[in-house]
Amino acid sequence: MDFTANYDMFLTEEHEMLRQTVRQFAEREVQPFIRDWDREGAKDESDMAHVRPVLKRMGELGLLGICIPERYGGAGMDYLSLAIVCEELERIDTFLRVVISVHTGLNSLAIFQWGSDEQKQKYLVPQAQGVKLAGYCLTEPNAGTDVAGMQSTARREGDYYILNGEKTWISLADVADHFLVVAYTDRSKERRGMTAFIVERTFEGVETHAIHGKLGVRAGNTGSVVFNNVRVPVANRLGEEGEGFKIAMSALDNGRYTVAAGATGLIQAALEASIRYAKERETFGQPIAQHQLVKRMVSHMVRKLDTSRLLVYRAGWMKNQGRRNSRETTLAKWHATVSSFEAADDAIQVHGAYGFSDEYPVERMLRNARGAVIYEGTRELQELLQADFAFGFRENNLLRRELPAYDPAEWSE
Numbered sequence: 001m002d003f004t005a006n007y008d009m010f011l012t013e014e015h016e017m018l019r020q021t022v023r024q025f026a027e028r029e030v031q032p033f034i035r036d037w038d039r040e041g042a043k044d045e046s047d048m049a050h051v052r053p054v055l056k057r058m059g060e061l062g063l064l065g066i067c068i069p070e071r072y073g074g075a076g077m078d079y080l081s082l083a084i085v086c087e088e089l090e091r092i093d094t095f096l097r098v099v100i101s102v103h104t105g106l107n108s109l110a111i112f113q114w115g116s117d118e119q120k121q122k123y124l125v126p127q128a129q130g131v132k133l134a135g136y137c138l139t140e141p142n143a144g145t146d147v148a149g150m151q152s153t154a155r156r157e158g159d160y161y162i163l164n165g166e167k168t169w170i171s172l173a174d175v176a177d178h179f180l181v182v183a184y185t186d187r188s189k190e191r192r193g194m195t196a197f198i199v200e201r202t203f204e205g206v207e208t209h210a211i212h213g214k215l216g217v218r219a220g221n222t223g224s225v226v227f228n229n230v231r232v233p234v235a236n237r238l239g240e241e242g243e244g245f246k247i248a249m250s251a252l253d254n255g256r257y258t259v260a261a262g263a264t265g266l267i268q269a270a271l272e273a274s275i276r277y278a279k280e281r282e283t284f285g286q287p288i289a290q291h292q293l294v295k296r297m298v299s300h301m302v303r304k305l306d307t308s309r310l311l312v313y314r315a316g317w318m319k320n321q322g323r324r325n326s327r328e329t330t331l332a333k334w335h336a337t338v339s340s341f342e343a344a345d346d347a348i349q350v351h352g353a354y355g356f357s358d359e360y361p362v363e364r365m366l367r368n369a370r371g372a373v374i375y376e377g378t379r380e381l382q383e384l385l386q387a388d389f390a391f392g393f394r395e396n397n398l399l400r401r402e403l404p405a406y407d408p409a410e411w412s413e
């Protein structure tokens, strides 16, 4: 069964062609190797020899700048295309989708929304072309959900800011060329005292260290980024002083969308693996697909897949229109990530003991799905946000800036 059929209220033939291209890439160039990469990553996170060639191919296919206008080096497609890329990549492995989340969702789209023309030319163009890779540095050892608890500071000195601090749990820490970093320029103003910067890995005083012993996303790199008196030119300030929190939050509206789309792809992978296995494995003289309790697990996966996909495509459609979408995006992120973890858990159950080993991909899905229930806003944060929207305590996109509405003519200029 084609689980991506009947979404033509949202999708076009172009989207379908994109899906086939991404699927072919991920199935041919990643799937045969992913179990080994995941095992090797578990041994040594800093040994990411496989990552660069894969990212180079993603760049060549235009996936790293899929929804960035052509004039900024991108493929000029819409925001629904971004979701399709994420679905298809995470159908094979989460580390591929994480690259899109941080490079495109959290970093490139923030420069597209908030950057000056010079910044777009200097940073967005090579990122969208896939020549340079980008990361996003918000979390600190003592500040995750509570962003205002961060300790990093940037002090203005003439034409530079002197940046100090430590960011942790940063995806692509050892691999990215550019980082979007948020730090306090005036702590007394709390959220309104934060400022965002584009920092290059090669700036003196930038150090990165891999995190070892992760539960999942082992084929990808996560680490700490430390700033020791880093001189950041004023020209690298993104937006105005004091806009850092807004920029970080509007970036999360885009990052969370990619996470939700990726989680949808993972649910599909869990479902497909379960269907394949349940039709082959026999107990009590018949394939386990005939047992009602196995059917129930599969039917729950189907429900989770379709509801997640619909929520993601609604958010993508709203982004295409330039409409406010924080509520819809956070709902999609919450629902799809929690559903993907549950789907992977049921997929292991369908596989019995075999699901407990890496002979089958479902145990990797479970480990990978767990992270998304934490990053880019924990499950609890999403729950609080939805309640606040419902009670009217929070306006949709109160502080944020919308992505520019998708315009096919302008995007392909």
Ligand SMILES: Cc1cc2nc3c(=O)[nH]c(=O)nc-3n(C[C@H](O)[C@H](O)[C@H](O)COP(=O)(O)OP(=O)(O)OC[C@H]3O[C@@H](n4cnc5c(N)ncnc54)[C@H](O)[C@@H]3O)c2cc1C
Pocket (backbone or CB within 6 Å): 102, 135, 136, 137, 138, 139, 142, 143, 144, 145, 146, 168, 169, 170, 171, 172, 217, 222, 371, 374, 375, 376, 377, 378, 379, 380, 381, 384
């Ligand atoms: C694989 C991975 C990749 C990541 N990549 C990046 C990245 O590229 N860039 C980046 O900046 N960060 C990244 N992160 C960090 C991630 O965004 C944070 O871990 C996340 O925001 C949660 O912060 P925390 O871990 O400090 O948890 P805490 O904020 O300490 O929360 C701990 C627990 O308390 C709960 N909690 C906290 N406050 C409340 C509240 N008010 N009400 C109810 N419950 C609450 C949380 O939901 C959670 O269950 C990544 C994390 C992981 C695991």
